[in-house]
Structure formats: structure tokens, C-alpha cells
Amino acid sequence: MSRSLTDSRYDCWLASACMPSGMVRKLLLEFGSPEGCYLALQKHEEAVSQIITPRFYRMLSESGREEILQKYGKKLEQHSIRSILYTDPLYPESLKDLSDSPPVLFYQGNLECSGGRALCMVGSRAASYSGQKAARKLAADLGTQGVTIISGMASGIDAAAHQGCMEGKSPTVAVLGCGLDKPYPADNIPLRDEILKNDGLILSEYAPGEKAAGWHFPVRNRIIVGLSRALILMEARIRSGSMTSVNHALEQGKDVFVYPGDPASENFEGNHQLLREGGIYFTSARDILEDMHWLDNPPAVRHNSDCAQEQITRTPEEEKVIKALKPGSLSFEQLLIHTELSPSVLMSTLTILQIRGVIEAMPGKQYKIKQ
Amino acid sequence: MEEIMARTVSFGVSGVNGFRVNVEVFGIDSMPGLEIIGLPDTSVRESKDRVNAAIINSGREIKPRRITINLAPADMKKEGPSFDLPIAVGFMTVVKALTPDPHIDMDKTAMFGELSLDGSVQPINGALPMVISAKENGMETVILPEKNAREVSCIQGIKILPVHHLKQVIHWLEGKENIPEQEQISFETLKNEAVPVMDMSQIKGQKGARRAVEVAAAGGHNMLMIGVPGSGKTMLARCIPGILPPMSFEESLETTRIHSICGRLPAGSGLMVTRPFCAPHHNASVASLIGGGQDAKPGEVSLAHNGVLFLDELPEFSRGALEALRQPLEDGIVSVARVKRQAQYQSSFMLIAAMNPCPCGYYGSNRRTCRCTPPEIRRYLDRVSGPLLDRIDLQIEVDSVPVNEINDAEPSESSAAVAERVRKAREIQQLRYKGTGKHCNAQLTNTEVGKYCTPDAEGLRLLNMAVDSMHLSMRAYQRILKVARTIADLADEETISSVHIAEAVQYRELDQKYWR
Structure with a gap:
């Protein structure tokens, strides 16, 4: 009660x-x-x-x-903030096992959504564009399989994880490091409202009116990890808050999935260190579901629109661009060299391919094939 | 007591126009003294000391008298040292140091110039509007500093006598010496002497950005470039004056006038033949950009009239300065009002802006990792307001070119080749908008976009698909149509087809990536 x-x-x-x-x-x-x-x-x-x-x-x-x-x-x-004591039967089961589980939790939204298949997703606030994209897609794919994603509602990876999960039509849980009346960062208030609208849950062990303090966040991370069955690390440097979450996961005996980001980028140095130390490698939502033994009901074959689009005949220019982008992303100037098209023709070809959803544009005038 | 009176004609500047000033000198044998009246400013009042020394150094003696000098009309402010020469002549006549040849019609002879203590005649600001005004006022001869002569050399129907020393003026007035008349330099000759601006052939790679610059120039569109530091944004901007169509005589006159009154013309230069390129630093004040100060002087937007205003590091400009750009961008004219003065200056320019994608500069770069947090990036981008962005048709990303590609790259196309295509596209536009008062695609209003920029069925379908799938705003929709019109004009095609629309969509890519 x-x-x-x-x-x-x-x-x-x-x-x-x-x-x-x-x-x-x-x-x-x-x-x-x-x-x-x-x-x-x-x-x-x-x-x-x-x-x-x-x-x-x-x-x-x-x-x-x-x-x-x-x-x-x-x-x-x-x-509309409510509270719950650790003695309450509704208190999240998974948190009860924690040695220092919060005796009082404050929450908004649907408390029941924290049970079941829950995974937390952590990563940098100043995440790279590719990291955020990957987080969002992974969360969406997991969401469609009924997985609840738990994160900290910060900017960057956290926000992408929540958004992705909601895109996958699954409720998502955010655990804050401050009172629920004043969510931090304030920029994410629209995100909070969206989470609540999608039957999600916002949690905090801090009383309303409590401001965000630096030391709250590492402590808060134990709740994020505690609520989940395993942790997914998306993008972290070696010295970062995400690594405290990883430590919580190891202490709590939970699996750590590590996204293999670009090894050349400093942003992913923490990921690669963890992979060397035995973090679980994955490339898709399916890998995670399989390792978690959650593949009991194999996903239905997705009838995506790509099948229909295959029938569209492509112009030679479009073929050239797609061929050039097959090995990886390229900048506009590099594409010009690879395709030997004139700038204006290349621009129109890129637009058409973008509209058809075949390729996507990234900041820095980079293009890549949409997965 | 002997009284004597002399009158010389000169010109002053108010706004961008000259006005006639009669310099009346009245002398009487009484307590020696000299007074200048008729709303002179400090530099005019100090004229008496310069004039004294200059006359003595020209070898004439001054008989002590009581002198009153009136600058008529007495209700207009007179500024600057350009009245030195007419004051000196009037003064010498009154003190009998000079007796003008009766054959010279002093009422039809205008003169202006600053005097140095040694008697040499120094250049002044605003010579062009003064001479134009002198001609309109029926003057036959104008005596002016040698260094200002080229500036006014293409004005026809008035005799221009350039002088370098007060002695020359004295001897000419006494009929002892002739001053060689400034020869007419035609606008065409000046054009051939034009100092070349940066050439597009100096830009290696950057084919995408080069194309965007060409489209911007062809349609007169404002453009925003976003790119990492060192990607060549400034170089690209500097090339634009060189690919715009050459200035017409009228345009040149308008622009030179503004530069003349601000004293921005290099000494000894003629009418401006290359389009101006103004690049104010980002700490520029509103007054320096738009115009202002006590005497309501023109600002950078007016100096860039008929040319390019380049704002590097756009988000670093003060909010007030950026918002103040909206009126000139919209109307091509700016009203500067101050307590004592108000003036209107033309300011029809192409705005080229450049900025980094984030405070550290490397967001989206694959060569260096960006260290900014998302809120920092958003705050940085938000400094450029929607209404300003609304007035910028082309928004492109400029990627840096790797060093090895700079060395390998084949020589790029020269400005002359690009300028030729731009000129043709502009001709098509001028023909299309004949009689509407518009002369390029960028000036079209939304209703005119509907009238002149209708794509064919396939193009329309593509545009609607683009708006849908790329979440483009209605604002972007209008801009794409306008730019597509320019692209079609460059290809010399009357109908806007899907190819043109598809290319134009690429120039709105920032809408999707940055300002969603």
C-alpha cells in the first residue's frame, strides 16, 4: 500500500x-x-x-x-509525488537485496513498471553523436521486446536511452539524484513529462526540495543498477561517473554489457578497457536478449518497409553513392572523389537517398548507410 | 574705418548628400581678432590657426584687422577641416593679401580642402558627395585636394582643378598660373585597374562549399557556414565579391559616397569598382554595425552596401547587434536617428556568416573529439535567433580538408569562370523581375515565391517528401523553393525540377542537425 x-x-x-x-x-x-x-x-x-x-x-x-x-x-x-517504505510489499523486489537499499523512496508514475525485464543503460552526458544514436536504437529494440530501460535522465546517453525505450513502446524508469520537484538537469523536464505520459516511473531517494549535489549521483547509481538485471555501458571514458555504475554492478554481481564503440575515440576508452577486462561484448539487442535468456518468445519477423523499397530501381548515381558508403561513413568531399559526380548532382542524389531512408546525414557533413 | 567683404563657395556633407555653404568673410579696421560663426564644430573653429600659418607660409602678409567669418546657412552644423581652403581665400581677400582676377566668377567656383601649417592642401572626407552636389548647384569649377581628384574624376560636366599647395590657388585666382585640369577617368578604365580580390582557384577541395557559394552569389542569397576551425570559411567568404556581377556605375557611386564620407577610401583612389567586403570583428557595437554616434555616421552595414557583409563567429556578436541587422536585411536601408541628427543610409548587402558548430569548435568532426556538453552546444547555437536565421537562405556545413588532399588536389576553377555563370543567372533574374523593383531571387517575398518558384509535379512531390521525412519547417519550405529557383536559373532552365529541389534541400541540412 x-x-x-x-x-x-x-x-x-x-x-x-x-x-x-x-x-x-x-x-x-x-x-x-x-x-x-x-x-x-x-x-x-x-x-x-x-x-x-x-x-x-x-x-x-x-x-x-x-x-x-x-x-x-x-x-x-x-x-503528485508519492513515497514508499522499504517494508512495503510494493517496494521494488530487486532493491531489497541491496545492502544499503534506500529505506524511503519517492516516486512519480507507475511503480510497478520497475519489475520484470529491466536493464540499465549508462554512459557519458557529453556523448558522441554515434553513441547517442546507438543507445537510442538499442533501447528501442530492447523496448519492443518488453525490456524496461532504467537510466538517470541526464543528457546524452541517459536521455537517448529513455527516448529509445519509449519509441519501443516500453515504459522506462529514471532515477534522479535530487528531489523530484526540481529535476536536474532542468532541460530534461519535457523528457520527464514524456516518461510519465508513457506509463514510466521517476524515482529518487531524496526528499522534494533536495538540490542536486555532486555526491548524490554516484550514490544514486547504486539504485539504477540495483533495479536492473544487468548493466549496458554505452560510452564512457576511464574516469567517469558511468564507471561508478559499473563498479556497483560488479559489487552487486550483475552482468556488464559493453558497447564496442570507435576505438580511436577517447570517448570510448572506458568501454575498451572493460572489454579487455572481461566485459560482455555485444553488437545488437539480440545479443543481449540471448545472453539474458530472454529469447523464449522469438521476435516475430519484422515486416519493415525496406522489402518494398528494394523494388525501386536506383539510378546509376544512387548506386554509386551506396557503393561508396558500404564500407563506412564518408564526408561530402570524400564522396565526391569516390563517386566522381559533380557537386550539384551528388547533392541531389544524397537528398533523394536521405528521403528514402537509405542513408543518413551526420554532423560534420558525414553520410552513412542507415541501419 | 574701411570695411570689406568677401564671399567664397564651399560644400559640406549631411548624411550622404552634400550641401552648399557660403563662406562670408567680413573685415573691419578695428581691434584685431577673428571669429567663426555659423554652427562650426571644433575642427572648423581651429581652422583660423591653420589658415594663418598656411597663408604666411605661402609668402603672403596679413594685415591685422577684425574679421568675422560666417558659414551660411547658419542653421546647419559644419564639420571637418574641409572649409580651410575657402576660409583662407576669403580671409586673404579681406586682408588684401590677394586680389582675385575679375574674370573669375567666384560664385561659380567651389573649393574645399584641409590646410596644413606649411600651406599644403590635404585630402578630406566626402569629396564625392560634395562634387556631385557642386555640379547640381550649377558650379563650373571646383578646386580640391590633389589626393581627392581621382575619387571624383568620373563626374562629368564640371571642371576639376586638383591642387597640392595654397600657393597654386593664390596664383590661379590672381590669373598668374594655370592649374592643369583633372582628366576624366572613365568607369571602364577604373574597372580594368581593379585590385583583384581573393580568387576561387586558391581554394583547394571544398567542392560542396564552392558550389554553395556559387548558388548564393547567383541568387543574392544570404549564407551561413558552419564548420570546424580552419576549414576555410573565411577564405570562401572573401571570394564572394569576386564572383558577384560587376558593379554598375550607379551602384559604384552609391557605395563610394558612403565610403567617402566615412573616410574609408584609400588616398588617391577612384570610384570603387570592386564590391566592398566588410568583416567587422565580433565585439562590434550596435552603433558601429548599423550606424550612429553623435553625428549619425554610417555603420558597417552601409559600408557593405552593394557588397558583402561577413560576420565571422556569428554567435559571439552581441544579441543587440544581431537583432539590429534585421531591418537592413529586410529593407536594404537603415535609418539612424540620434538626438542631433538623423540620416538614412542604403544598406543592401549579402550577409555571409560563419560559425563553429560548438564552443570548442569540433562537434561532429572526425579528426578531434568535441569536449562540449549538449547544453553548452545548445546555448551556443541559441545565440543565433530564429528571426535572423529566417533571413538566411543557405545554411551549409564546411568540412575541413585534410592536408594530403590540399597538396594532391588539382587546380580549382577560377573566380572568372564562376563569375560568368553567376552573371548569366543574374541576367535571367533581372529579365524575369523587370518592373517589379526586384533584381534577384533572394528578394522574393512569400507570395512572390508562390508566383515565380513553382516546381513541376515531380519536384513538388519530392519537396513534400523531404519536408515530411526530414521534419523541415514551413520556413525551410519557402527557402528551399527560392534556392531551387536560383539553381534552375544557374542551369538555365525555366521549370524547377526535382533535381533542383533535391540540391536545394541539402542547403537546409542544418535545420535538421542543429536547430530542430
């Missing part, structure tokens, strides 16, 4: 001190509920100060006032 608004206010109060989860759990065992803790603190019961350190005692008593509770109540109501 999810908690009532009145109860949730006490949850906010308890979570606002950001105490270690062990301490919170002890409090809850002792006093039964956050409300119990609140009343005990108001009465200055000895037991409270035995469990928590003086610093947290001070923080909790300072914020333990009726008007602050009311403020929380307003925020919860305004953003």
Missing part, C-alpha cells in the same frame, strides 16, 4: 537529513514509522539519541516543525 499524503510528509522529513540508510532503518525498527520517529523526537526520547549521531539529531529536530511538514505536503501534492 502506498502511503497517504499525511504519512508521506513524515517520510520527507526523515529523508531530508540524508542519513545513512542503516541508521534510518534502525530508527524505523525502533519506532515503527517515520511518524513514530517524529513523535519520539518531539518528546526527546532517549532512544533517538542513542541511534543517531548528534549532527543528524540536530538536523532532524531543526526541521521537525509543523510548518515544514506542511511545506512538504504542498510539494508532494503539487507534483
